[in-house]
Amino acid sequence: MKVLGISGSLRAGSYNGALLRIAGQRLGDGIRLEIHDLSAIPLYDASLDGEVKPEPVRTLLEAIASSQALLFATPEYNYSIPGVLKNAIDWASRPAYASVLANRPAGILSASMSAVGGARAQAHLRDVLAATLTPVYPSPDFLLPMAQNAFDDQGVLQDEAALARLEPYLRGFLDWVIAHGR
Ligand SMILES: Cc1cc2nc3c(=O)[nH]c(=O)nc-3n(C[C@H](O)[C@H](O)[C@H](O)COP(=O)(O)O)c2cc1C
Incomplete structure (x- = not known):
């Protein structure tokens, strides 16, 4: 099983990023965490979101599509998620309700x-993630305070x-x- 790790920082x-790497070491046998770096993703521009998307976006979409699950690790920026993470999700969210994010289970750290x-x-x-039809592991938040x-x-x-x-x-x-059966 491949889990795609996405850091918002x-x-x-x-x-x-460090928390994601530690999670990756603890997923267990037969489960691989591949961490995807968002630094090359351009700002979302609907006029570039056609048949041929920017190369870093194509790479992100392929990485998501080939994973059984997503594991996000996000900082809080001004009471929300960083723009870097929202931007990547916006790219991955098209076509609406039928994107690579739809029905792909996700965890959040x-x-x-x-x-x-x-x-x-x-x-x-x-x-x-509700807007992208991405089911999120129903659990109390995993927070690492005073990092x-x-x-x-x-x-x-x-x-x-x-x-x-x-x-x-x-x-x-x-x-x-696994119960989700992706
Ligand atoms: C622009 C900005 C806004 C921030 N806003 C918050 C915030 O609202 N709440 C919070 O707990 N920390 C906030 N922080 C602190 C970050 O959570 C902290 O820097 C964290 O270490 C960033 O994650 P990283 O270590 O993965 O880069 C903010 C940091 C930045 C740079």
């Missing part, structure tokens, strides 16, 4: 530098409590994906 040293950061971004992401204290300099998660919450989240997510 382009930042070098991103905590969300977030890391932030505050105690409650990420919760509002996750709520917004769930709303956006600046949770990782060491190599991006290894040192927060044992967070790891102890991540494992059951991923197990439940994968069971749900």
